[in-house]
Amino acid sequence: MRAYLHRWVESAGAQLLVVDPADDGGALAEAMAGRGVHVTWVGTTLDGLVAFGRTDPHAVVVAAGAPGIPADEFVGLIRQHGSPYVIAGAGGADDPTTEAVGPLMLAGASAVTVRPYAAQHLWDLLTHAPRSVAEHATLEVGPIELDATAYAVRVNGARIADLPLKEFELLRALMLSSPGVVTDDELREALWGADGKRPGGNTIAMHVTRLRTRLGDVADVRRIRGRGYSLTVV
Known part of the structure; x- marks a missing residue:
């Protein structure tokens, strides 16, 4: 990551990586930008591994059932290479992928949010995380x-x-x-x-x-x- 972007992460917010095949067209990125959080959105856990290494994110949101390697395996891998704050993305009550939230929590996820993602809820989670973005x-x-x-x-x-x-x-x-x-x-x-x-x-x-x-x-x-x-x- 460029020195400029590294300073941006440390001083004015955070990088948030979202791993979810249902791209929202940039709505979350636009909403989080005003809070000092830059969003990188990828559709698979394999792309998520690449993006994780490239952006060194403060937090990662991963949808339960995201394609690629199993989402819980993805969480385990990224936590071996840092200490990102992991948030599991769950569907509604009728969404079959919601059952995969449990393994994500066991793999190292610390919180759950409901899809489609609400910027205010994610901001609340990030500001109460161990490495709060608000201090930067x-x-x-x-x-x-x-x-x-x-x-x-x-x-x-x-x-x-x-x-x-x-x-x-x-x-x-x-x-x-x-x-x-x-x-x-x-x-x-x-x-x-x-x-x-x-x-x-x-x-x-x-x-x-x-x-x-x-x-x-x-x-x-x-x-x-x-x-x-x-x-x-x-």
Whole structure:
């Protein structure tokens, strides 16, 4: 994992890996992003092993009955290579895969959530986990303070109007690297994830322009041609 993403995980939230064949189209990722949690969603436990090694997740949600190697075996394997907080995904009362929740708990899962996943319930589980994400959700750069838990930005102690989600993610990425440079590729990964279609530089530039306006004269977001963007306080 890139040093930038490692800092992002430690300082501003967590990586959440979801192993479930029923992809929700990014709804959970969008809901969790504002809380400082980046979601990687894969459809099989075999893909889950690859994603686990790539993202070093804080927590893993695995659907009982997920295809690939048995879900309980998957849980046992990942717990041999770290101490992620594992949440078993259960279906409704009539879902036959719900019977597989018991073996998941025996293999090392610590909690159960019902599918389809509710962002608020997962957030509650993550904030009460042994490694709570809430303690890593605040950043400060000069007079700017960003709190991912409360989805709030304060300047000189005064809360400013809530930022749109992408601008909030952009500001957090810039603050994490300040006064260093965040490349365009790193910004795309922070704002839109590592997979799927990601917009070009013009979309990033549009969000940067809007963020500059919201921050006013307290900070400077500079474009370093050929490299990326940098945030410095004035």
